[in-house]
Amino acid sequence: MPLSDPLPKNYEYREVEARWQQIWKDEDHYFQADSEKPQFVIDTPPPYPTGEFHIGNAFNWCYIDFIARYKRMKGYNVMFPQGWDCHGLPTEVKVEETHKITKNDVPRQQFREMCRTLTIGNIEKMRASMRRMAFSIDWSHEYITMMPYYYGKTQLSFLRMMKAGQIYQSDHPVNFCPRCETAIAFAEVNYSDRTTSLNFFNFDGVEIATTRPELLAACVAVAVHPEDKRYAGKKDTSLKVPIFGHEVSIITDEAVDPSFGSGAVMICTFGDKQDVIWWRMHNLPLRKAIDKTGKMTDIAGKYAGMTTRDCRKAILADMEEQGILIRQQPLEQRVGTCWRCKTPIEILSENQWFVRIPHEAALKAAKEVKWYPEHMFLRMENWIEQMEWDWCISRQRLFATPIPVWFCKDCGEVIIPEEAELPVDPTVDQPKKPCPKCGGTSFAPETDVLDTWMDSSISVLHVTGWDGSQKTPPLFPAQIRPQGHDIIRTWAFYTILRAVSLTGGKPWEQILVNGMVLGEDGFKMSKSRGNVTVPEEILSQYGADSLRQWAAAGASTGSDIQFNWNDVVAANRFLTKMWNISRFALMQLSRESYHEKAPVTALADRWLLARLDQTVREVSDAFETYLFDKGLRAIREFAWDVLADNYIEIVKGRLYGGAGRDGACVAIQTALNSLCRMLAPYTPYFAEEVWSAAFEGSVHKQPWVDFAYTDQQALADGQMLVRIVTEVRRYKHDKNLALNAPLGTVTVYTPDIIDDAGDGSLALNCTLQFRAGKPELKQIVSGVSFAMGIIGPALRGQAKAFMQAIEALPRDQLIQLPKMVTVGTEEIPIPEGSVIPQMSYTVAGAAVEIITAQDDLIITVEQKM
RNA sequence: GGGCUCGUGGUCUAGCUGGUUAUGACGUCGCCUUGACAUGGCGGAGAUCCUGAGUUCGAAUCUCAGCGAGCCCA
Numbered sequence: 001m002p003l004s005d006p007l008p009k010n011y012e013y014r015e016v017e018a019r020w021q022q023i024w025k026d027e028d029h030y031f032q033a034d035s036e037k038p039q040f041v042i043d044t045p046p047p048y049p050t051g052e053f054h055i056g057n058a059f060n061w062c063y064i065d066f067i068a069r070y071k072r073m074k075g076y077n078v079m080f081p082q083g084w085d086c087h088g089l090p091t092e093v094k095v096e097e098t099h100k101i102t103k104n105d106v107p108r109q110q111f112r113e114m115c116r117t118l119t120i121g122n123i124e125k126m127r128a129s130m131r132r133m134a135f136s137i138d139w140s141h142e143y144i145t146m147m148p149y150y151y152g153k154t155q156l157s158f159l160r161m162m163k164a165g166q167i168y169q170s171d172h173p174v175n176f177c178p179r180c181e182t183a184i185a186f187a188e189v190n191y192s193d194r195t196t197s198l199n200f201f202n203f204d205g206v207e208i209a210t211t212r213p214e215l216l217a218a219c220v221a222v223a224v225h226p227e228d229k230r231y232a233g234k235k236d237t238s239l240k241v242p243i244f245g246h247e248v249s250i251i252t253d254e255a256v257d258p259s260f261g262s263g264a265v266m267i268c269t270f271g272d273k274q275d276v277i278w279w280r281m282h283n284l285p286l287r288k289a290i291d292k293t294g295k296m297t298d299i300a301g302k303y304a305g306m307t308t309r310d311c312r313k314a315i316l317a318d319m320e321e322q323g324i325l326i327r328q329q330p331l332e333q334r335v336g337t338c339w340r341c342k343t344p345i346e347i348l349s350e351n352q353w354f355v356r357i358p359h360e361a362a363l364k365a366a367k368e369v370k371w372y373p374e375h376m377f378l379r380m381e382n383w384i385e386q387m388e389w390d391w392c393i394s395r396q397r398l399f400a401t402p403i404p405v406w407f408c409k410d411c412g413e414v415i416i417p418e419e420a421e422l423p424v425d426p427t428v429d430q431p432k433k434p435c436p437k438c439g440g441t442s443f444a445p446e447t448d449v450l451d452t453w454m455d456s457s458i459s460v461l462h463v464t465g466w467d468g469s470q471k472t473p474p475l476f477p478a479q480i481r482p483q484g485h486d487i488i489r490t491w492a493f494y495t496i497l498r499a500v501s502l503t504g505g506k507p508w509e510q511i512l513v514n515g516m517v518l519g520e521d522g523f524k525m526s527k528s529r530g531n532v533t534v535p536e537e538i539l540s541q542y543g544a545d546s547l548r549q550w551a552a553a554g555a556s557t558g559s560d561i562q563f564n565w566n567d568v569v570a571a572n573r574f575l576t577k578m579w580n581i582s583r584f585a586l587m588q589l590s591r592e593s594y595h596e597k598a599p600v601t602a603l604a605d606r607w608l609l610a611r612l613d614q615t616v617r618e619v620s621d622a623f624e625t626y627l628f629d630k631g632l633r634a635i636r637e638f639a640w641d642v643l644a645d646n647y648i649e650i651v652k653g654r655l656y657g658g659a660g661r662d663g664a665c666v667a668i669q670t671a672l673n674s675l676c677r678m679l680a681p682y683t684p685y686f687a688e689e690v691w692s693a694a695f696e697g698s699v700h701k702q703p704w705v706d707f708a709y710t711d712q713q714a715l716a717d718g719q720m721l722v723r724i725v726t727e728v729r730r731y732k733h734d735k736n737l738a739l740n741a742p743l744g745t746v747t748v749y750t751p752d753i754i755d756d757a758g759d760g761s762l763a764l765n766c767t768l769q770f771r772a773g774k775p776e777l778k779q780i781v782s783g784v785s786f787a788m789g790i791i792g793p794a795l796r797g798q799a800k801a802f803m804q805a806i807e808a809l810p811r812d813q814l815i816q817l818p819k820m821v822t823v824g825t826e827e828i829p830i831p832e833g834s835v836i837p838q839m840s841y842t843v844a845g846a847a848v849e850i851i852t853a854q855d856d857l858i859i860t861v862e863q864k865m
Numbered sequence: 866g867g868g869c870u871c872g873u874g875g876u877c878u879a880g881c882u883g884g885u886u887a888u889g890a891c892g893u894c895g896c897c898u899u900g901a902c903a904u905g906g907c908g909g910a911g912a913u914c915c916u917g918a919g920u921u922c923g924a925a926u927c928u929c930a931g932c933g934a935g936c937c938c939a
Contacts, residue, residue, distance in 0.1 A: 382868055382869080726907095739897070
């Protein structure tokens with residue numbers, strides 16, 4: 001064993017972490033294509049390359065890395081790929097800001113190139129943080145969605161689904177962000193509260209309340225409740241729209257709330273989602289009053305060209321002038337906003353591309369996946385069941401995967417490329433053949449691009465080796481998807497949908513859902529709140545291993561986790577403690593040679609190994625079910641409480657003294673070895689540093705701990721030994737004695753005699769003798785306790801009265817319990833073992849002093865005079 | 866308005882398939898520099914387990930209602 005150099009006094013995480021980062025090789029974590037081992041493929045989330053790896057990412061990746069490292073040690077062929085979900089609006093916005101341009105100021109291709117350059121730089125920065133965190137990523141399986149090799153697959157998946165009839169083009173109302181000038185999906189709509197004014201006005205004799213007067217030009221009907229007596233007989237009569245003058249009918253619909261305003265509502269195309277429902281149900285005409293840039297269209301007459309805001313003011317002013325504006329009142333409402341730019345969305349009817357939602361198949365696949373924690377499945381179920389519209393996948397932006405389609409200028413036919421031609425950019429490339437329908441040779445490119453989720457929702461297909469040549473990719477399905485609960489309805493759902501549509505099966509066997517990271521104040525981290533902590537700050541103050549422990553132990557799996565410096569500091573202290581334990585262990589093991597195969601016979605040594613056995617099982621179980629907090633707690637308890645505070649203190653004398661030293665050395669060596677392995681997934685730097693000082697090779701190449709040691713007697717007696725030590729410590733403390741002060745003869749009375757191999761005497765600096773049974777002292781009953789586990793089931797409703805009866809008995813009767821007791825008017829038998837008298841003792845003579853007197857443990861001391 | 870999750874010492878947190886003295890950390894108080902560690906050891910104080918009702922012999926744990934928080938959705 002390489003034990004020549006003692007460990008330095010302090011654990012310098014800065015030096016250690018930097019050093020191992022240099023020594024470890026990327027290849028150590030590569031997935032081996034030709035391996036015999038069972039595969040464990042992780043469908044890692046591809047983060048958006050903002051340039052900053054934030055604490056939410058760090059938290060998520062810690063979970064992934066715990067799993068990857070554990071599974072490797074368990075003998076799996078692990079793939080921990082790393083993707084980058086590049087496309088999207090934030091990068092476009094950043095480029096516009098940086099270059100002080102708008103997307104239309106430069107050629108399309110040049111703008112996209114600027115986006116790519118920015119993205120590459122951002123990825124570079126984030127990779128550095130991830131390496132510092134010691135994430136065991138397989139960099140040979142990195143993917144960047146903006147690269148041709150990836151977006152070609154996105155396009156291929158588009159064509160396949162289109163050919164299968166799962167993707168279609170349609171004129172349909174969609175959520176539209178006028179600021180981003182693009183359609184967005186429901187998943188991208190957020191809702192926020194705002195106060196607006198509800199305007200009551202005279203609509204050709206009917207009072208109408210509306211929050212959107214600017215949509216008057218788009219009014220296509222007025223609706224009332226069928227039972228509303230105020231409008232009885234008015235059904236199908238027509239009204240003249242004020243200001244604009246076109247005629248609309250009165251229709252009836254159950255969904256109108258008669259108690260809201262006047263009970264009559266104007267239907268416009270489109271003010272909100274309800275308008276869309278009515279529009280479709282009643283087959284109403286379409287009047288587009290707002291265009292894609294949020295300006296009024298020609299049908300708005302003199303208001304054309306105004307923004308919706310200006311138009312609202314102008315129309316309200318005109319209504320007032322005409323004397324038809326009755327009154328206005330404030331109204332709290334929730335308005336849909338674009339999740340990226342917070343602009344209120346409009347619902348516009350535009351020609352867009354859609355993916356059909358296969359509700360049943362998606363739900364079935366979602367059910368087949370094992371969810372951790374289980375209840376997260378409900379979120380998916382609720383989402384799928386309430387989806388009404390298909391998924392709008394076209395976007396009117398630039399930095400995204402192009403939709404691989406042209407239109408024949410002569411006949412309008414949709415032209416698609418051969419799969420072998422992919423990737424294509426229809427705004428650059430041309431179809432290779434004339435139009436199959438009319439033979440035309442001039443084409444218009446589809447300038448719309450794909451929703452970014454179209455890229456990221458095939459991550460699992462990409463990492464499992466999908467290239468379109470096979471129905472099921474070679475490594476499909478992946479074993480696990482780790483992700484946050486915020487993207488269940490997006491990434492998780494879309495991935496299931498795409499896997500079902502393209503392969504017919506579930507994408508992963510398991511999904512592990514982690515919580516959100518909240519700030520120290522318990523609120524979501526946000527710059528405006530000033531409660532943001534970045535991983536780099538934690539890394540530079542306490543190191544990666546401490547941050548990783550916070551992620552593991554800060555909250556149970558699935559719960560949101562509050563960031564907390566205390567936990568990071570505590571994690572750091574644990575490393576210090578563990579370091580000193582390791583130093584002590586290595587010092588002992590190298591101080592003098594010992595027999596590595598020596599039998600372990602002393603009680604303390606057997607107790608340590610039996611407790612280690614328990615710990616190993618607990619930690620292994622925790623990893624199998626992804627309860628990382630539980631695993632780390634078990635390790636800490638074993639290392640700190642069992643090993644350091646009790647075991648080492650108890651056997652120190654034997655380690656220095658000589659006799660029985662071998663067994664202790666074997667026990668310590670075994671414990672240290674196991675601890676390093678169990679810590680390896682949590683604290684890879686620390687575990688490697690200690691392992692390399694004590695053992696051969698890399699801890700990360702070791703198999704998971706395979707240790708079994710069952711010894712019930714040692715567990716019980718060891719625990720008793722710990723109690724004895726604790727009691728004597730307390731006694732010395734109470735007597736203001738130093739803990740190593742000599743104590744004369746201490747006698748321990750327990751039901752069965754304990755053989756501590758002389759450890760107790762050395763540890764407590766006294767002559768410790770063990771006796772079975774009870775001492776010759778004056779016994780008194782100080783109280784009584786009950787075994788509820790016996791009394792409850794045996795006596796049910798009589799339990800309380802029974803206990804009261806027992807407590808009412810004279811205390812001295814409890815030493816020899818009677819067989820029966822009177823409860824109320826009834827004599828009932830006392831169940832075996834149900835009543836436990838609490839004994840205490842007094843000193844008969846002055847010779848001994850009592851340290852403690854409990855039911856099963858009495859300790860006396862005979863002070864040397 | 867609906868769904869999900871949660872409410873435990875000053876702070877954060879475990880337990881929550883009902884049954885010893887409710888776990889641990891941070892903080893706090895006292896004692897101790899003992900040959901791994903003062904970034905430590907030992908000991909202590911500190912909890913109406915959000916409120917109310919119910920089920921039960923027994924509730925932090927199960928049920929219902931209320932209050933409050935977070936997330937997701939309408």
